[in-house]
Amino acid sequence: MTELDEYWEKFIKETGRDPEDRCSGDIDFEAKGLVGAERISLILSGRKTAFFSSFATYTIDQEPLPVSGELYLVLDKNSKPCCVIELDNVSIIPFNEVPWELALQEGEDENLAAWKEKQQEYLEDEGQILGFEFSPDIKLVFQKFHVVYK
Numbered sequence: 001m002t003e004l005d006e007y008w009e010k011f012i013k014e015t016g017r018d019p020e021d022r023c024s025g026d027i028d029f030e031a032k033g034l035v036g037a038e039r040i041s042l043i044l045s046g047r048k049t050a051f052f053s054s055f056a057t058y059t060i061d062q063e064p065l066p067v068s069g070e071l072y073l074v075l076d077k078n079s080k081p082c083c084v085i086e087l088d089n090v091s092i093i094p095f096n097e098v099p100w101e102l103a104l105q106e107g108e109d110e111n112l113a114a115w116k117e118k119q120q121e122y123l124e125d126e127g128q129i130l131g132f133e134f135s136p137d138i139k140l141v142f143q144k145f146h147v148v149y150k
Contacts, residue, residue: 004073007081011149024070028079039108040076044083044150048107054123055092055139056132066090066143083150090143095119096136105144 001009008023029039029051042048058065068087076082093102100112109115124134132138 004081007073008084011084015149021071023084024066024072026073026075026081027085028075028077037077040074040082042107043074043085043147046147048105049146050102050105050142050144052098052106052119052140052142054126054132055141057126057130058141060130060132065092065141071148072145083147085145086148088144088146090141092139093142094137095123095140098140098142102142 004023004026011017012019012021029043039048055065057063066087068089070087072085072087073081074083074085095116098112098116100115103109103112103115106115109118119140120134123138126132127134
């Protein structure tokens, strides 16, 4: 049994959840180095309650979109489980229509302009790797979550 399996079993036992509940995967929030450690701290403190990903990634990787109610293990920079999150809401939003109220839920930026600049840079880099181009109306997958176990 892996460390992730052990953590999941402990989560199920300590929270009294249905043993049939399945983990939908793990998320590392690119938890390599200081940025990843800061993101984990934001999640554990409740300041970060959402994240965005590119719709194109799901299409290219032929992965199904996430759905509300899915449970994920969040991994720290050493790939160790640190909490379990549950998705509350999943929606598709064009990049140029993301309001500050949603971007703020990522808990990382001081204003919408800073968020857009950082996201655009990330999407351009991701697009170069995966084979899509950034455009102002590129679709994003907005995932709102809450921590159910830490």
